[in-house]
Amino acid sequence: MLPSYAPKQRGSITYSNGSYPRSKETFSISPLRFQAKTSPRVLGRRKQLILRLALIIVVVSLFGLFLWPGGSIAPLFSLGLFSSSEAFELETVRYYDLSNVQGTSKGWEREERILLCAPLRDAESHLRMFFAHLHNFTYPHHLIDLAFLVSDSKDRTLPLLSELLEDLQADPDPRQPFGEISIIEKDFGQKVNQDVESRHGFAAQASRRKLMAQARNWLLSAALRPYHSWVYWRDVDVETAPFTILEDLMRHNKDVIVPNVWRPLPDWLGGEQPYDLNSWQESETALVLADTLDEDAVIVEGYAEYATWRPHLAYLRDPYGDPDMEMDIDGVGGVSILAKAKVFRSGVHFPAFSFEKHAETEGFGKMAKRMKFSVVGLPHYTIWHLYEPSVDDIRHMEEMENERKAREAEEKKKAERQKKTKDQFTDVGVQWQADKSEVAKAADKAAADEKVAEPALGVGEIKKTDTTPAEAGEAPPKPQEEVRGSLGRRY
């Protein structure tokens, strides 16, 4: 789908040709854009420049008069450019000194501006969490410009984003509102389903990564301004991260830096797990593998199909390790990248093609390295990605749920059976008692009778009186089974 260049109206936010909203009820526009013009340093330079220009004009005029005495130097003045000190005060001229936006370890003290880029695709369910993180950032909000790319979304990502931005920018706490906000809408024809399974399946990786790369490049090229010192890439599905993450990463003063990214898991899956396997150090095995692959092939990390034996940042985490410990890496993951803006200005980008057999953020890391920028990961500084159960996990959870239900049903049945047995046993006990007294009565009677006719019977022979006449021999004997059965029932 082609991007639409027509001005759009969405809620109370005015989009004018894709540029920043400017009307009064929209997001505040940073005054910094024009600050360069009035800074003392710039004024000094301007004065110098004007002096030099004047000198050049005088020299050229004299030289011209000397060469062509009849000629006129009036046309030079008619250009207007050299005519007065108004040169840089034209409304349409912006002056930027890019040596001021190199990025330093204490950007918040030097008022360095960060461009925060967040690619969004069907992100409605995560947006509120993302904005909660924005609220909690300790880096001065007015120094952070936000840029969102909304692409290939079928849910309410865009309307919800507008809503949340309006709330954020209207926050009564003066420390809350952010700087300039850009929303860029562009579809890339994402063919892969965005459900967890399709997204993480091996087959889909290369083309998915190339599309993601394009999205990042479109977003950055549209939103990066000459006054940005830093660019921070952040995924919306980060669940837990230190509020000070921008300062924490910046303090290292690296060109490109990433934290470790893990995710919490349900207890039955072990409690936690490395998440982002795209931050890694190059290995000999992977280089040899890369040589055997087709020119357009893209190696994606974390899949059994490519056994690269690279040291992954994620697996080197020690929960008690020094969070400031640095590790040189070659590929970087995209969940949370802080990079100096000069890296991008120098031409490093997210390759949407195979660059050294890698694409997107991994290719970005490799390209930055290739241009001699520092690329670093912090193995013991961890942020936590949201846990979204995979189809396998969901299946497993269903199985566990069914097992639990089956177990419960079984236990219920068992309890019922036990109760029944107990009741029966009580009946049996009563019956037995009754029988016993019957027997005893019978025995007494028999004994009384015997007393008259025969000598008394021994105790062992009481039972005999209990047997019916049939059992005593007049009828054919009952089969063994039945006897045993009756015994079984009784005891």
Ligand SMILES: *[C@@H]1O[C@H](CO)[C@@H](O)[C@H](O)[C@H]1NC(C)=O
């Ligand atoms: C933001 O800070 C508040 C107050 O400390 C905390 O309750 C909340 O969980 C934080 N939100 C995120 C997303 O970290």
